[in-house]
């Protein structure tokens with residue numbers, strides 16, 4: 419029992435993954451402790467989103483292990499992972515012809531308690547007054563920032579233990595990003611662990627406790643956000659894809 423409680427929210431070990439004949443991940447691994455906020459950073463195309471796909475169950479790795487709350491989830495379906503407390507914010511995907519409320523309600527599909535889903539949809543809309551004002555509007559008519567809010571609100575509807583977010587700063591005005599970050603911070607204070615893939619170093623390091631840097635499908639550095647933030651030269655080298663000898 420106590421072992422289960424002490425287990426990390428997420429532990430990913432030695433993941434190798436390929437698209438057809440092209441290998442993209444070469445033994446990538448990371449850990450998100452319970453209650454922790456962690457960033458996965460790195461230059462374009464190094465495999466960050468691919469690792470998230472493996473974590474979410476959208477892609478089978480060639481080898482390696484994904485543990486959710488200490489339990490081997492590598493062979494689980496995406497749905498089973500959601501039921502185990504994982505919620506993923508991926509891009510701005512939504513059913514365009516459905517309203518904001520219907521999109522949110524649909525996302526609670528894994529939860530049999532429909533009353534709870536209805537209440538948490540309303541709770542999520544309370545967090546985003548902008549979305550609430552557009553609750554009956556088709557998702558296709560939302561602005562980019564509003565769609566990101568919808569993506570985050572959808573993830574919250576499942577009351578996740580672990581929230582995985584892919585690049586929420588992409589293409590959004592700084593003020594919108596600031597609001598989303600504040601929301602993620604509040605969720606984390608309520609106990610949700612967070613894994614954030616983010617290209618904007620400023621956004622990532624001002625939010626998280628710890629960061630991993632990926633390069634060519636491998637983790638090449640792992641550091642507390644405060645230590646990294648104090649060393650802009652090192653960040654520059656890492657984010658330019660410069661190889662740094664030490665890891666961890």
Ligand SMILES: Nc1ncnc2c1ncn2[C@@H]1O[C@H](COP(=O)(O)OP(=O)(O)OP(=O)(O)O)[C@@H](O)[C@H]1O
Pocket residue numbers: 437442460461462463464465466467468469617
């Ligand atoms: N569906 C796919 N089929 C084939 N190759 C893919 C596919 N998706 C991604 N790739 C390739 O895999 C590599 C890693 O892509 P991935 O999207 O994981 O990187 P990333 O680090 O998230 O990049 P970015 O920061 O630009 O989003 C890239 O070379 C990309 O072109």
